Amino acid sequence: MTVHGTPGASPGCGSDTPCNVPTGNVTPLLHEVRHALERWLDAGEEYAIDLRGIPMAPGEEDQLLGTLGEGEVRADLSLTGKTEVVETRFPAVWLVTHYNADDTIIGRFIEVCEMPAILTSQAEDARAGLEFLENLLSENNLQ
Amino acid sequence: MKKDQTLGETLRQQGVSRRSFLKFCATTASLMALPPSMIPVIAATLEKARRPSVIWLSFQECTGCTESITRSSSASIEDLIFNAISLDYHHTLQAASGSAAEEARDTAMQENHGKYILVVDGSIPAENNGYSTIAGISNVDMLKEAAAGAAAIVAVGSCSSFGGIPHANPNPTGAVSVSDLIKDKPIVNVPGCPPIPAVITGVLVQFLTFGLPELDHLGRPKAFYGQSIHDRCYRRPFYDKGLFADTFDDEGARKGWCLYKLGCKGPTTYNACATEKWNDGTSFPIQAGHPCLGCSEPDFWDAGSFYRSLSTPTENIGKTAIYAAAGGLLAGAIVGSALRGRKQSAVKAHQRVTIDDLDKES
Amino acid sequence: MTDAEFLLWVRGPAFNTALFIMLAGIVIRFLEILFLGRKTNLAEARGSEVAGGFRTILRRSVPDMDSFHRSGFTIIAGYVFHIGLFVVIFLFVPHILVFERTLGISWGGLPSNIVDATTVVTIVALLAVLVHRIKDPVMRMLSKFSDYLVWLVTILPLITGWMAFNRVGLSGATLIGVHILSVELLMILFPFTKLSHAFTLFLARWYNGAIAGYKGVQS
Numbered sequence: 001m002t003v004h005g006t007p008g009a010s011p012g013c014g015s016d017t018p019c020n021v022p023t024g025n026v027t028p029l030l031h032e033v034r035h036a037l038e039r040w041l042d043a044g045e046e047y048a049i050d051l052r053g054i055p056m057a058p059g060e061e062d063q064l065l066g067t068l069g070e071g072e073v074r075a076d077l078s079l080t081g082k083t084e085v086v087e088t089r090f091p092a093v094w095l096v097t098h099y100n101a102d103d104t105i106i107g108r109f110i111e112v113c114e115m116p117a118i119l120t121s122q123a124e125d126a127r128a129g130l131e132f133l134e135n136l137l138s139e140n141n142l143q
Numbered sequence: 144m145k146k147d148q149t150l151g152e153t154l155r156q157q158g159v160s161r162r163s164f165l166k167f168c169a170t171t172a173s174l175m176a177l178p179p180s181m182i183p184v185i186a187a188t189l190e191k192a193r194r195p196s197v198i199w200l201s202f203q204e205c206t207g208c209t210e211s212i213t214r215s216s217s218a219s220i221e222d223l224i225f226n227a228i229s230l231d232y233h234h235t236l237q238a239a240s241g242s243a244a245e246e247a248r249d250t251a252m253q254e255n256h257g258k259y260i261l262v263v264d265g266s267i268p269a270e271n272n273g274y275s276t277i278a279g280i281s282n283v284d285m286l287k288e289a290a291a292g293a294a295a296i297v298a299v300g301s302c303s304s305f306g307g308i309p310h311a312n313p314n315p316t317g318a319v320s321v322s323d324l325i326k327d328k329p330i331v332n333v334p335g336c337p338p339i340p341a342v343i344t345g346v347l348v349q350f351l352t353f354g355l356p357e358l359d360h361l362g363r364p365k366a367f368y369g370q371s372i373h374d375r376c377y378r379r380p381f382y383d384k385g386l387f388a389d390t391f392d393d394e395g396a397r398k399g400w401c402l403y404k405l406g407c408k409g410p411t412t413y414n415a416c417a418t419e420k421w422n423d424g425t426s427f428p429i430q431a432g433h434p435c436l437g438c439s440e441p442d443f444w445d446a447g448s449f450y451r452s453l454s455t456p457t458e459n460i461g462k463t464a465i466y467a468a469a470g471g472l473l474a475g476a477i478v479g480s481a482l483r484g485r486k487q488s489a490v491k492a493h494q495r496v497t498i499d500d501l502d503k504e505s
Numbered sequence: 506m507t508d509a510e511f512l513l514w515v516r517g518p519a520f521n522t523a524l525f526i527m528l529a530g531i532v533i534r535f536l537e538i539l540f541l542g543r544k545t546n547l548a549e550a551r552g553s554e555v556a557g558g559f560r561t562i563l564r565r566s567v568p569d570m571d572s573f574h575r576s577g578f579t580i581i582a583g584y585v586f587h588i589g590l591f592v593v594i595f596l597f598v599p600h601i602l603v604f605e606r607t608l609g610i611s612w613g614g615l616p617s618n619i620v621d622a623t624t625v626v627t628i629v630a631l632l633a634v635l636v637h638r639i640k641d642p643v644m645r646m647l648s649k650f651s652d653y654l655v656w657l658v659t660i661l662p663l664i665t666g667w668m669a670f671n672r673v674g675l676s677g678a679t680l681i682g683v684h685i686l687s688v689e690l691l692m693i694l695f696p697f698t699k700l701s702h703a704f705t706l707f708l709a710r711w712y713n714g715a716i717a718g719y720k721g722v723q724s
Binding site for chain 2: 507510533536600621681685
């Protein structure tokens with residue numbers, strides 16, 4: 001059985017029997033996002049919510065993600081395992097999903113910010129890239 | 144890989160981008176249930192961490208803990224932890240064998256004296272040193288020697304944490320836990336039979352990042368063992384309402400009701416199974432329909448049957464009841480007769496007062 | 506001793522011992538009463554002893570209006586906590602499992618959240634009864650150490666049971682262990698204090714009814 005929900009979310013009672021114990025966590029979470037968005041607009045304050053370990057029945061997680069939806073930006077990152085960064089229907093509210101190399105979800109965050117840090121280029125990586133580029137160019141010159 | 148390199152340098156050398164490293168820090172913070180604001184702290188600390196030498200000693204164990212920690216069939220983010228440490232000695236995973244392996248262990252211990260992390264799985268037979276030896280050295284001696292130069296000890300699995308299955312009644316080898324033998328070093332117990340893989344790696348990462356984690360009264364990291372299964376179980380609403388499965392695969396079981404009547408030890412067991420789960424978050428025993436065994440608790444093998452509920456007595460009380468009734472009948476007959484005898488003597492001793500007696504007294 | 510060892514001890518040898526003492530004690534007390542017997546009534550029987558005995562057992566379960574007017578509070582609070590105790594002890598599934606293990610028979614229980622609410626009501630009733638015992642001058646004068654002890658030993662399992670169900674404060678094993686220990690204390694004291702009224706009341710009512718029935722008067 002493959003699980004597509006965030007690790008830590010409750011599974012429900014079986015794939016063929018409905019889970020009739022909702023947790024009611026969806027609306028409070030959306031309010032938390034609302035408050036964070038207000039603070040970001042007022043003071044530029046960034047905020048992140050870790051969805052792991054927040055108990056949600058599978059229907060509820062789909063409900064939450066469906067409400068957030070997808071907006072103008074989608075980025076697929078190939079790190080050790082893929083990572084999806086999606087700006088939701090609500091600008092400045094991003095959904096970052098981390099996957100393992102075998103496509104199981106190992107982390108999911110809602111980030112309220114200008115852009116999630118994982119999207120931005122990292123100086124160390126750029127330095128390594130610069131070294132590589134310099135080597136490439138000097139090789140070409142010698143040929 | 145040089146041992147003096149920082150973790151950051153090591154990862155870069157292996158072609159792991161800083162973005163990947165940030166992803167690792169984010170998912171690790173999530174695993175340790177730390178708020179997202181801690182991610183930059185973890186990143187900064189881990190990057191500068193020196194790769195510690197790790198010596199892994201396996202004693203009376205089934206290798207299940209090693210199996211658990213290596214459950215990554217494909218390259219996974221948790222493989223990074225193995226890149227973060229220098230695993231200098233491990234029976235199952237190392238290529239060397241025989242005297243070469245033992246020499247490697249000795250060298251690692253001397254070079255890193257006072258700084259290496261000692262990981263132990265398996266219990267130690269303390270009564271007869273001959274029950275378990277490695278290269279002719281008894282487990283007790285090897286443990287004591289390795290512990291002497293260790294910065295800290297991580298006891299992985301219920302066997303090294305509490306004695307485990309070898310410790311179960313009648314414990315023929317006199318098996319004991321690491322903390323029974325070593326008293327002068329910090330010991331972190333990571334019990335479970337086996338422990339959840341992510342918990343093992345999480346504890347090592349927590350160690351590298353923050354040093355010794357906060358431990359509970361049984362020496363277990365509170366980050367992973369601070370909550371009972373019962374308090375995080377998704378079937379808890381059924382327990383609270385009193386909806387229980389009576390047998391395996393009956394109607395209640397199929398509806399996913401609480402497994403208390405089937406002997407679930409969730410209320411007395413502290414582990415991360417209900418939130419972290421197994422096989423990358425796929426499932427855990429209760430979700431699969433089997434009551435929790437309590438495998439991260441001491442002596443769970445002897446805790447009164449996996450399939451007997453926590454509220455029920457463990458001994459054969461039918462016998463007790465019969466003895467009690469028999470004893471009561473006997474004692475009651477004796478006491479009753481004695482009382483009856485006293486009553487009859489009192490009746491006999493009863494003096495009747497006649498009018499003549501009254502006349503005499505006046 | 507760790508909390509796991511403590512729980513195993515209370516579920517094992519401690520329960521065995523408490524059960525032995527309780528059962529043996531009940532049998533001994535029963536035999537004491539039977540052996541002492543009653544004085545033989547030499548008059549001719551005018552009615553049935555048996556009918557009289559049964560009648561009194563049933564009739565005294567309902568208070569008459571005079572008693573009610575004089576001690577209404579005691580009667581109501583008493584009924585509340587007795588019915589509450591019955592529900593909590595016999596209609597809570599984890600307890601039914603204990604009876605199943607001990608007696609071999611089982612029955613259906615109430616939803617656990619209803620039992621939880623009943624526990625709270627029972628605790629309140631017991632507290633009210635204690636307050637009344639302390640404040641009422643007659644009750645205070647009549648009360649001895651054993652009365653307070655019995656009250657304590659009755660309310661402790663309710664409080665510890667509520668704590669265990671609602672997971673308040675201590676570790677899981679400690680909560681359950683303390684609760685079972687408090688029940689074992691109750692079991693040990695049961696035959697040797699006024700708690701034994703639970704079974705002697707039937708004997709007492711029977712005797713009174715039988716005497717009246719024999720005499721041919723209302724029982």
